[in-house]
Amino acid sequence: MLRYINSLITNIQQNPKKLFLIDGFGAILSTFMLGVILVQFEALFGIPSSALYILAIIPLFFILYDIYSFKQKYSKTGVLLKGIAILNLLYCCISFGFAVYHFHLITYIGWLYILIEITIILLLAFIEFKTGRKL
Numbered sequence: 001m002l003r004y005i006n007s008l009i010t011n012i013q014q015n016p017k018k019l020f021l022i023d024g025f026g027a028i029l030s031t032f033m034l035g036v037i038l039v040q041f042e043a044l045f046g047i048p049s050s051a052l053y054i055l056a057i058i059p060l061f062f063i064l065y066d067i068y069s070f071k072q073k074y075s076k077t078g079v080l081l082k083g084i085a086i087l088n089l090l091y092c093c094i095s096f097g098f099a100v101y102h103f104h105l106i107t108y109i110g111w112l113y114i115l116i117e118i119t120i121i122l123l124l125a126f127i128e129f130k131t132g133r134k135l
Contacts, residue, residue: 078135
C-alpha cells in the first residue's frame with residue numbers, strides 16, 4: 001500500500017494541480033452524499049439530518065478553494081496544497097466530533113460511512129501535504 005501511495009505521489013508531482021481537481025471532485029461527492037443521499041436514508045445511517053446539512057455545507061467552500069487554487073500560478077501550488085490539506089484535516093476532526101456527539105444515534109452503517117470518508121480524506125490530505133512540501 002505504501003509503495004502504491006509513493007508511486008501515486010511521484011505521478012502527481014509531475015502535475016500537482018491535479019490534486020485540486022481530485023479534491024474538488026471529492027468535495028462535490030461529499031456534499032451530494034451528505035446533503036442528499038444520507039438525508040434521504042437518515043433512519044438507515046442514524047446521523048441526524050441537521051448534522052448532515054452542516055457537514056454538507058463545509059465541502060462547498062472547499063470546492064471554491066480548489067477552483068481558486070487550480071487557477072493560480074504554479075509557484076503558489078505548494079502553499080495552496082498544504083492549505084487544503086489542513087482544511088481537510090479540520091473537516092475530518094469536525095466530522096468525527098459530530099459522530100461522537102451523536103454516538104447514541106449512529107448505526108453501524110453510519111459509522112462505516114463516516115470512517116470510510118475520513119480515511120479517504122486523510123489519505124488525500126497526506127498526499128497533498130507530501131506533494132506541497134516537495135514543491
